[in-house]
Amino acid sequence: MPEARRALLRVAAALATRDAGRVRAALADAAGVARTEEVDEVLLQSHLFVGFPDALNALAVWREVSGAAAPAALGEDPPGWEARGERVCATVYGANYAKLRENVSGLHPEFDGWMVTGGYGRVIGRPGLDLRTRELCIAALLAVWNVPRQLHSHLRGSLNAGASVAEVDEAVEIACAELSEERAAAVRGLWGEIRERGGVNGSA
Structure with missing residues (x-):
């Protein structure tokens, strides 16, 4: 997996910790390797899961650590x-x-x-970040957020959006780095069940 995508996944997982220091560290790391607009999209979509306050706080930190101004609005048609x-x-x-x-x-x-x-x-359908990366980021966030039912859906969704098993493996491990051993084991177990029940193997 490219380092830029790994950086986006680390941002998503850090957001779910609600730890300001971890969020700042992940954003600072992302500033060196990921495209500004892609980090913007990860932060924007996070409000669907962690809420507006945390997303707004993270965007403020991102503007600070990246030095990048807010982009122009897309002017989309609702x-x-x-x-x-x-x-x-x-x-x-x-x-x-x-x-x-x-x-x-x-x-x-x-x-x-x-x-x-x-x-x-x-x-989630916005331009600026491909659906595969969006789903991997959502899965990493939900793994840390501790919502197994929704995590199950988005682990499957990552595959449906075109992610390989190896990429989902990596997303799971990035999330598990933010978790206790017990919680990490539960996340790995859920992903293992999906792989087994779905006939998914390491070559996919």
Whole structure:
């Protein structure tokens, strides 16, 4: 995996620790190897998982350590977010896409729309960072955030988005570096179950 992508994964995992020192260190490391706009995208998408306050704080640190000014707004057209969200979400969830929509609608129909249009259309489907890298970053963040159900989906989603097994292995290990031995073992165990049940092997 290129060092720039590893740096993005370390930023994502550090964000989930909610430790300001770890976030600053990961961002400082990323400043030397990753493209500014790609770090921006990792920080922007993190608000879907860690919330606006932590994302805003991380963006402030990133502006400081990178020395880069905020980019111009993309000027995107919101009416296009729904169709883009459906495409991106279907890619990530693959054969489980219809079931996901059904399940989320059963929890609350508004949340289904927010997930697809807001989450996948407005944010995860943005240009500036490829979907494979986005999903690997999300998986690393969720592994540290300790949400096994969502982690399962995005480990599978990384593969569906084109990541190799070796790349997911590396994302898992980057996340595990932020965890206790017990928590790291649980994350590795979950990924191992996915590989075994899905017939995934090291050559994929």
